[in-house]
Amino acid sequence: MAALEFTIEKRLKGALGRAGILKTPHGVVQTPAFVPVGTLATVKSLTPEEVRALGAQIILANTYHLFLQPGEETVAKGGGLTKFMNYGGPTMTDSGGFQVFSLGFARGHGVTKVLKKTEKRLPRDEQESEHSKLVSVDEEGVTFTSHIDGTTHRFTPERSIAIQEKIGADIIFAFDECTSPLISYEEMKASIERTHRWAKRSRDAHTRKDQALFGIVQGGRYPDLRKQSAQYIADLGFEGFGIGGSFDKDDMTSIVALVNETLPENKPRHMLGIGEIEDLFEGVERGVDLFDCALPTRHARNGMLFTAQGRYDMCRADNKEKFEPIEAGCGCYTCTNYTKAYVHHLFKANELLAYRLATIHNLYFIVHLVDRMRASIMDDTFFEFKKEFLSCYKKA
Ligand SMILES: [Zn+2]
Known part of the structure; x- marks a missing residue:
């Protein structure tokens, strides 16, 4: 071919x-x-x-x-x-x-x-x-x-x-x-x-x-x-x-x-x-x-995670007892199985698993966001999707 x-x-x-x-x-x-x-x-x-x-x-x-x-x-x-x-x-x-x-x-x-x-x-x-x-x-x-x-x-x-x-x-x-x-x-x-x-x-x-x-x-x-x-x-x-x-x-x-x-x-x-x-x-x-x-993976290793509301600092002290996913409704392996409290603990303890779980979430987030842009082009809702998404997403 x-x-x-x-x-x-x-x-x-x-x-x-x-x-x-x-x-x-x-x-x-x-x-x-x-x-x-x-x-x-x-x-x-x-x-x-x-x-x-x-x-x-x-x-x-x-x-x-x-x-x-x-x-x-x-x-x-x-x-x-x-x-x-x-x-x-x-x-x-x-x-x-x-x-x-x-x-x-x-x-x-x-x-x-x-x-x-x-x-x-x-x-x-x-x-x-x-x-x-x-x-x-x-x-x-x-x-x-x-x-x-x-x-x-x-x-x-x-x-x-x-x-x-x-x-x-x-x-x-x-x-x-x-x-x-x-x-x-x-x-x-x-x-x-x-x-x-x-x-x-x-x-x-x-x-x-x-x-x-x-x-x-x-x-x-x-x-x-x-x-x-x-x-x-x-x-x-x-x-x-x-x-x-x-x-x-x-x-x-x-x-x-x-x-x-x-x-x-x-x-x-x-x-x-x-x-x-x-x-x-x-x-x-x-x-x-x-x-x-390279930004989504680099941010992940620094504890900066993407969410629909903007970037989220996983190292913030108030995560210590948040027993909820990084992002509610996210289908990634990390959010399906682990809590903010656990990932926060891994970052504080400099555990290698912190980088893995954070990288999985950030890549999933950005890959699927562009996939959703594609889907919205296919069903003629791109401009509505863009407006709605960016109205919630806070710039860093
Ligand atoms: Zn996730």
Whole structure:
């Protein structure tokens, strides 16, 4: 079969949203869908079977991390990503671009993909001197320092594709230049032009017919650059598309709509690294089919649990004797079997089971929320569902 078949089942009236079916060599994904992140071929603290059992249809692993350990050759010898981790279902890998750039730069400055109004702009020269210690970019590719042992490595578009072909996920991504949300128009323009040259090189390097290659649209917060990028990437004939960070919070919705109006309608679109509840609704409404984000699992390990009323701090002292589920009516394994008091106790005692139970709940919550968005597109109640849900959900 072709690496990927995508069918649109139903369109959202008066908007770009749609419900679809994505067929991959390792199974089917009903979209829109949330994609849990299994950075090192593991969703931290859960077995891959548990991830499937809670309702996840597809997972994303990080090329940068698997390249550093255990190495793509080992994953290939283990039968490829899905077999190596005994997942059985569809998988995707990112290109490694975001980690190569961000582990050297954005993380050091606390800059996230969606820029909040409070985040400060550092002087450009200060950014560069910090950044250049860890990452250097040239037209051919990126040289970077391993966050594990300080060794030096180099990714080029060709190298990223070769590594992703060895890892063997069903969906892989073109290598792109990831920039800070803070750069100027001129800098962003130069950056997308490089991303476009790298997209073409990624496409030309791609040989495996059983893997679908997605091109990535960049352009930051600048509408005309986003449009230009979407048009260019669309013309390269990829099987699907990634929408890369970075956004100003206020501009995100209009940028996503603009990009998806420009991209061909009949191919899947994946929004990279976005997982805030409001952003998921806005993305689905504007035609995004897949979302990945490490936030729900990271929050879980910190005791921050999702509920319909907003995030809930499991470490709060008043949970000590609450012998009720984390969320009444939640169908997850944790809420079916355990109380807030018990999970609170596990967090206070630093027990490993705390991470497992919290991760199960958060992933179940977000995976099923996007499933409910899909169901509401199918039965024409999306806008009512969105309004009702967001009216109860308090932002953190
Ligand atoms: Zn639950």
